[in-house]
Amino acid sequence: MNPGMTTQAPTHAREGWVARDGLRLHYIEWGALSAPTIVALHGLRSFAYTWEPVALPLAQRFRIVALDQRGRGQSDWDPQRRYYASEYVRDLEALVEHLDLQRFVLLGHSMGGANAFIYASRHPDRLAGLVIEDMGPGASATSAGADRIRRELLATPAEFASWDAAAAFWRRQRPDIPETAVQARVQHSMKALNDGRIVWRHDAQGIAHARLHATPQQLVDLWPHVEALEVPTLVLRGANSDFLSARTAAEMSQRNAHVLTREVPMASHYVHDDNLPGFESALHAFLGAPDLATWARGGRP
Incomplete structure (x- = not known):
């Protein structure tokens, strides 16, 4: 068992902790420790357990x-509100080192997708593949979805x-997501105080401040990272997404032959919530492709 691991959680996920920069970061995992790792x-405002419906069918x-990224789930809040890609990527590097992961597939949604793009461009030797859920260059800055998220942050x-x-x-x-996804958000993003009030488990004010007041130096242009990718990459766009445009998704494939884009029907920006079977079908097909299948059998693609 890895350092910091605890006993099995009630949901059958193992839980662990990694320390970085004075913060304790929480992670959960499913499947055998010896199996190929994703x-x-x-x-932005999510949590590690959002991946449980995706993980359980894969865990065999x-x-x-x-990972509960800093300020979310059971991970520590950053007192300096450093909720930026530069810190998230260093947190991921610390997790990879803590778990001694030599080669793995990296999967990221939205903000996590941006962090995954950056990590992948910096550490191609570590990755067998990359899967991005509804994120691409410019989406966080100029899309209708980005404007919607800003309004949500201000009105929360x-x-x-x-x-x-x-x-x-x-x-x-999130009127279009299933009730199971609503209940997961209530359970994992909120908590009760002794007086009965329900408050956010994540650092809502710090995250909103970082998102709404980021300086140009704290924002990241993802195009150089997309163009630098050297690993098989799958970009999954929700067909109804207001965040990642079909044009940007197609352009990523045009600029880098390693990038394969697929649209998941009946899905918005929250693809694996909206259409889990469609998300799973595309993900499993990608993992079954020849290069990834070799990795999954224990070889190097």
């Missing part, structure tokens, strides 16, 4: 490790009077 990074063949209450009120908030925010 590392998963969640989005793969080890899936999901700091607390709720009850669990029912908290769940109602998430249903208004």
Whole structure:
């Protein structure tokens, strides 16, 4: 068992911790420790357990490790509010070192996808493949989805009077996702105080401040990272996404032959929530491609 690992969680995920920069970062994993590894990074206001529906069908063949990125889930909040790609990528590097991962597939949604692009361009020797869920150059800055997220951050209450009120908030925010995804958000992104109030488990104010007030130096142009990719890469776009445009998704494939783009029907920016079977079908096909299949059998692609 790895240093820092605890006993099995009630959901049958193993939990662990990695220290970096004075913060304790929490991660969960499914599958055998000896199996080929997939590392998963969640989005802006999400959490490691968002990957559970994706991970469970894969756990018979793969080890899936999901990180609560700083300020989210059970990971520590950053008192200096350093919620930027530069820090997230260093956190990922610390996790990879802590787990002694030699070669793995990296999966990222939205913000986690941006972090995954950057890591992949810097560490091609570590990756067998890269999977990006609805993220691409410019999406965080100029898309309609980026504007929607900014409005959501500004309008998000700091607390709720009850669990029912908290769940109602998430249903208004994400009216098209299934009830199981709503309940996962309530369970893993919120907590109750002793007086009964329901508050955010993540650093809502710090994350919003970083997202809304980032300087040009703190923003990342993803095009150089996309163009530098040297590993098989799958970009999954929700067909109804307001965040990653079809034009940008196609341009990524045009600029780099390693990038394969696929649209998942009946899905918005939250692809694996909206259409899990469609997401799984595309992901499993990618993992079964010849180069990735060789990696999954223990060889190097």
